[in-house]
Amino acid sequence: MVEFGISLLVLLGAAFALLGSVGLARLPDIFTRLHGPTKATTLGVGALVTASMLHSLSSGGGLSLRELGITLFLFITAPVSAHMIAKAAAKSDK
Amino acid sequence: MTVLRKIVPYPLLSLLILALWLALNNSIGPGQMLLGAVVAVLVTRLTAQFWTDRPKLVRPLLAIRLFLVVIIDILVANWKVAYRVVGPLDRLRADFVDIPLDIRDPFVATILGGIVSLTPGTVSVDIDRDRWTLKVHGLDIDDRDEMVRRIKARYEAPLREILSC
Numbered sequence: 152m153v154e155f156g157i158s159l160l161v162l163l164g165a166a167f168a169l170l171g172s173v174g175l176a177r178l179p180d181i182f183t184r185l186h187g188p189t190k191a192t193t194l195g196v197g198a199l200v201t202a203s204m205l206h207s208l209s210s211g212g213g214l215s216l217r218e219l220g221i222t223l224f225l226f227i228t229a230p231v232s233a234h235m236i237a238k239a240a241a242k243s244d245k
Numbered sequence: 246m247t248v249l250r251k252i253v254p255y256p257l258l259s260l261l262i263l264a265l266w267l268a269l270n271n272s273i274g275p276g277q278m279l280l281g282a283v284v285a286v287l288v289t290r291l292t293a294q295f296w297t298d299r300p301k302l303v304r305p306l307l308a309i310r311l312f313l314v315v316i317i318d319i320l321v322a323n324w325k326v327a328y329r330v331v332g333p334l335d336r337l338r339a340d341f342v343d344i345p346l347d348i349r350d351p352f353v354a355t356i357l358g359g360i361v362s363l364t365p366g367t368v369s370v371d372i373d374r375d376r377w378t379l380k381v382h383g384l385d386i387d388d389r390d391e392m393v394r395r396i397k398a399r400y401e402a403p404l405r406e407i408l409s410c
Contacts, residue, residue, distance in 0.1 A: 167327065186326060186366065230360075237369070
């Protein structure tokens with residue numbers, strides 16, 4: 152039952168990482184393209200990280216907090232890099 | 246106390262870095278504790294000049310509430326944006342929106358920009374500190390005024406209450 156949940160989370164995470172890449176490839180300009188990767192980092196990595204924590208818990212590895220650190224780093228750095236790219240693009244347009 | 250204050254100028258930030266260090270190493274052994282403490286103190290001291298005066302956290306419970314609201318919004322908005330990314334692209338109404346801010350603190354405005362970027366569908370582009378507006382790029386905008394209202398009510402208002410600014 153737990154394995155089922157973990158598999159579902161891994162698949163969900165992979166699907167959103169893929170959707171983020173599809174967005175990056177399909178969308179027409181730099182601003183719309185920025186929207187793809189934000190999805191991959193938020194829900195995609197979020198689901199994968201939750202799966203990793205669940206797996207560690209259920210396989211007797213104890214509660215692993217490393218994943219929370221990874222999430223925190225991503226949530227802090229992703230918006231900053233997106234903001235800098237968008238700002239640079241907006242400034243160079245003028 | 247003042248001596249301690251000199252060695253550890255940012256106690257809360259140092260504690261956070263120590264906690265993060267221990268979490269990343271998945272260990273609370275004495276060795277990692279010591280190493281983490283050294284890193285925590287060194288990092289805060291080396292970056293001290295980047296830290297401006299920040300407003301105080303006055304409503305911690307409301308902060309947790311805002312955190313949960315943002316998480317839920319990320320979950321919901323992800324599905325909507327995923328649907329648009331694989332759908333017909335010519336139907337997207339992508340555009341810039343200027344959101345007039347009530348925040349007058351660069352640090353808090355940056356947090357708001359981060360939240361806006363993390364929730365899918367919107368990316369913060371520029372924080373104008375002369376006119377205090379947040380320029381946002383939306384992937385598919387139904388109603389500009391509605392979007393501005395939503396961001397102000399859902400994120401900006403609680404942020405101002407939490408950090409009393």
